[in-house]
Amino acid sequence: MKRFNDDYSISDVMKEFIKTSNLEKGLNEVQVKELWGSLMGPTIANYTTQIDFHRNILYVALNSAVLKQELLLGKQKIIDLFNKELGKELVKDLIFR
Template sequence: MAKRKAENTSISDVLKDFIQKNNLETGLDKVDVKAAWSNVLGPAISNYTTNIVLERDTLFVQLSSSVLREELSYGKEKIIRILNEELGKQLITKLVLR
């Protein structure tokens, strides 16, 4: 049975501790990346996005428009920087558009 802490702790601290102890951080990062993609790039680009996969430090984004893929490829570094700022940590180092 888990030990009980004598002092008062906030719910956010308890949840962070639970996530770290159970190695749930990578799964939550994958969900957060999908939400960040739609928040940062907006609904127009999200409509053309068919799949988003985060593997290690590489974000794979599948787009249904080849024209949009070409346009986004010019600003990969900026997109990576903005997504990492939205996520609050250096999670993505490479962006692959398909």
């Protein structure tokens, strides 16, 4: 193994590894799913039955029609909140089922 005298931070090395290994898509999915519970709080998380994230669309299944209607009113605000927390424009749309 050849050594280089260049200084790299662990963060830079990990980011490069994630990019070259095509792990970014899976990590983004995990991040978005975990954020739902922490950003929306335990009350809303209790009414959530399933969370999926594909092609920059967050799909959330809820077991309360009333809650679904309330969240639909603040849909863009929720999307903005997710993107702000993630630090990048990752969630493009939010669909409630």
